[in-house]
Amino acid sequence: MSATMSTAIGLKEILNLAPLILLTLTTVGVMLHIAWARRYHVIGALTIFGMNLALLSLPLLWLYNEGQPVPLTPLLVVDGYALFYSGLIIASALGVLTLCGAYFESYEGNREELYLLLLMSTLGAVVMAMSRHFAGFFIGLELMSIPLYAMVAYPVKDKRALEGGIKYLILSAAASAFMLFGMALLFAETGVLGFGEIGDKLAQGRSPLLLTGAAMMLVAVAFKLSAVPFHLWTSDVYEASPAPVAAFLATVSKVAVFAATYRLFLQVGVFQQPSALEALSVLAIASMVIGNVLALAQDNVKRILAYSSIAQFGYLLVALIAAGDRATETAGIFLLTYVVTTIGVFGVMALVSSPMKDRDVEHIEQFRGLFWKRPYLSSIMTAMLLSLAGIPLTAGFIGKFYVIALGVEERLWWLMGAVIVGSAIGLFYYLRVLIMMFQPIPTRDRVSEPLNWIQNAGGAMLVTAMVLMLVMGVYPQPFLDIIREAQPLLK
């Protein structure tokens, strides 16, 4: 990156800021509108419009930049990698948004601020995907996390949600402190904050101070990605949050953290020395095995999904350990399939639940015989669960296939053993939820649901996710091409 330190802002730079500017403008617009009048549907439409504009600006920027990275201030860079992950983040935020629309329809408190929080959090996530500097990383992380605390606790009259919000706030703040301290130690040693510059400086030698700093950052990242043993918050927070917020936690926040971390790992060599890789491998194996094992004992589907996401990120850590060209591609395809699937699962849960009941539909018994009552929604849930389990014909299989291919190529046999054992254990609880939906129920309960769920935005989004998921599973080539195209020359 030759123009690393250039801070000049020209037309090109301003255009490249477009996604961020559009998201910010939407946020301000939504805020002003709420101050003016609380019109739920108008505000929802405004948010969706703004996000779609931001999403549309990404491919245009890719064409405009002709695939070249454009540095924006020392903090950010817009390259294919950033654009791809920004797209993934905004698209999943849009998915969550449509679910929120359906889910909070009948909520009696103030509904509109949720959109505001969601927009800000998404903005933070996009900043993370573009960051190439500790300051950018941290600003993005905090901008993303702080609205999330409020989102988890959004149904404020629900004690569980409040408790979950506070738990997440405290633990996450502790992780942020670790992150900052780690950054400070790295800064103390090198005197610079950009990923690239640190990488250059570190070519000369490594001190214990550096390792400590790196380890502290690793802890913070592991917390955010909920890798075992830093996973303890995950199941509680997922269980406490409304279903769409849990979907946001599982997709947007994790994708953003992973995208930023991966760039950091690739550019700062200290994370690629054997001790760091060993530590990461231990985290990955523990996440795959323990995450899956803990899910076995759960009866709450949200908690099952929380543990499943721990395990899924264990699989993804393989890409972080094997960092390189092929790993970048693997991470891209894995996250793409993961996001589509996760949004689908939580989407079904959100559509069968409603916030005005005491709790979401989340206990496994509540899924009994769902197929005979709501055949289409449960078909989608079935396909999504099979995708999480990595069965062929679904997107999840392609993701897992890539991870295993990467592991075999890099000869990471221990990790591959864990992937296989984890998948086999995982099957057990995915099948448990799945078969519950097909259990016979008395005929009098077997009323088909009205088909109107498909007409609202949430339903349409779910059908889109289902179609995407199947297409990725059956004919993934176009998606592979996009990912391959988008991520050359990260260094």
Added chain:
Amino acid sequence: MSASILVWLLVIPFVGGMASWQAERYSRYLPRWIALGTQLTVLGMSLWLWAVGDFTLNTPSAVPTFALEYKAEWIPSFGISFHLGLDGLSLLLIVLTNFLGVMAIGCSWKEIDRYVGFFHLNLLWNLAGVVGIFLALDLFLFFFFWEMMLVPMYFLIALWGHNIPGGKGRIYAATKFFIFTQFSGLIMLLAILGLVFFHHQATGQWSFGYFDLLATARKLDPTAAWWLMLGFFIAFAVKMPMVPLHNWLPDAHGQAPTAGSVDLAGILLKTAAYGMLRFSLPYFPDAMREIAPFAMALAALSVIYAGVVAFSQTDIKRLVAYSSISHMGFVTLGVFAGTEQALQGVVVQMIAHGLSAAALFILCGEIYERLHTRDLRQMGGLWARFPYLPPIMLFFSAASLGLPGLGNFVGEFLILTGSYAVSPLFTILCATGLILAAVYSLILIQKAFHGAPKADGHEGQYEDLNLRELGMMAILMVLLLGLGLYPQPVLDMSQSAMQTVQMIYSNPAVATTVSGVQP
């Protein structure tokens, strides 16, 4: 003859399955007729292929050749293509699959009374997946079908299975089946990917193609080949199943509906033997020869152990399930012996066992429909109360114990004669299985049909087999008899494929490696 017919063999059941699922809204019987029509169509197509195709390829050759091939790009960036191929071996198994598919639909005509459409969706998709396995010439595609057929099978057992008293329940059995096969399947995936990376290292190309990887596999260094072979071997050994990896099968059979059992015993188990003949032997002949003594020992163990355990079963379906394990032991023995006789015997044995086991499971289902029990201790004296069912059961039990004149005898005889030259010890051990087979088959007949009738309120006759059931049994009997008396058409069909496998597998070293463990 256009190769796209191979694609239709897969597409038609998929579409038919969807159609019969949706047809359930209109009528309870429509799904059955749609499924039956679909399955008869594909059976007709495969028989037509048999009639018009020429499968005496220019063999034996060092590389397997195929009469029909269909290839389309699928995921080019990984060198994955939608590549199907048909030779004599795969055609025989496809005909068997589609034929038993018709039987499976026939035998569930009355047994399945809820969610009929969804049942046939699963059944047809499962059959299509198995046909896909027999056709795939791309290892990714092979794995794809290998895993894909599990899901419908899982549903068949978990939703329409029986919760027999004292058993652990159908969901337990279905999950166990799924996890066993998925776990071993993933190990096979590791091996496939390993092979693909060796290919990439050697040539710089990504490919999952059968022939590309064949070339690479032959040039591997022995250690690598050994490990990769092991990956395939584990997957196939679980599916075969070989003792000690067998214990999912009795549970699955015990709880499965009749159609599920027909499917499992008649078809699914054959995918493992097919995998060994199609992939393991041609890919890793040396490594396979290396573990041949071990595998043959396992085969002998399967034959004897499963035979002994079968004898002590009280549930007739579990008895037949253990007999399947025992019979599949012969298949393993024949595959690893690798002489042409033994391999041809393997093919006949697969078909004969597919027919006889399917028939026995259908009969078990019919007994259960009438008596509402499968417990041998609660039967007895049935001979007088059914005019047709007991003699038919006796016929198929006799087939299963290897009575000359029936298909199983031809298969077992060929396997044993073909294997004796390679490993007398294990062949003799396996041959004792024939005695065990006679014991457990006859004890089944003895306990169920002879002795004093139980006083169970059914003093008079039971409702006997109806025309549909008799018709199905008659066809199966004719086929088994035909296979036993005149197996030549089958042998001709598979000859070229088996000669090729035999040529690849046998080389001068074979005698020395295997004779090392002779007494």
